[in-house]
Amino acid sequence: DTGVSQDPRHKITKRGQNVTFRCDPISEHNRLYWYRQTLGQGPEFLTYFQNEAQLEKSRLLSDRFSAERPKGSFSTLEIQRTEQGDSAMYLCASSLMTLTGKGAEAFFGQGTRLTVV
């Protein structure tokens, strides 16, 4: 399977605990995105990497959220001191930056569904 892979698929955690999610992008893709999606809404942008550099973070991303992409390969998203409002589907997507900048369709992984109880 050469698509975007996310792990775990489901996570149930108690409020106040820390959680970490992993995303493995399509191997040749240099851009990686994290989105959050709640019921009835479209994916909401969280952050974006080009290779190993984190180039943009949403203002909605509180200090409890941190993302890394060491060596420009896989990425992790950590949520510290989880709150019930963090319950959502966390989606990772990857794309290939082109010289024209016009292409680079983003492909999503299966997502990690987080439930904070």
Added chain:
Amino acid sequence: QKEVEQNSGPLSVPEGAIASLNCTYSDRGSQSFFWYRQYSGKSPELIMSIYSNGDKEDGRFTAQLNKASQYVSLLIRDSQPSDSATYLCAVRNTGGFKTIFGAGTRLFVKA
């Protein structure tokens, strides 16, 4: 004003009909536009991309773009019950880094 707006639906069409889904966006400098399909409980799946004004056809799907009106649409011909899903319009903003999604339109195709 939301950056990407879609009618939430639900849009209900009979099997075999044409389904028409619409989207407007606010960033006039946007250059790249995408339609994703999302089944309940699953992640979004890219079905169409369009970059120039006019129509782009792929099988039963046609994407239409009008940059002057800041309007994107998706037509699904010969709709099938398996097309029942939420359709997300996505726009890559000026600068080309971030893709913004609409809230999606729910489509029901009745057999």
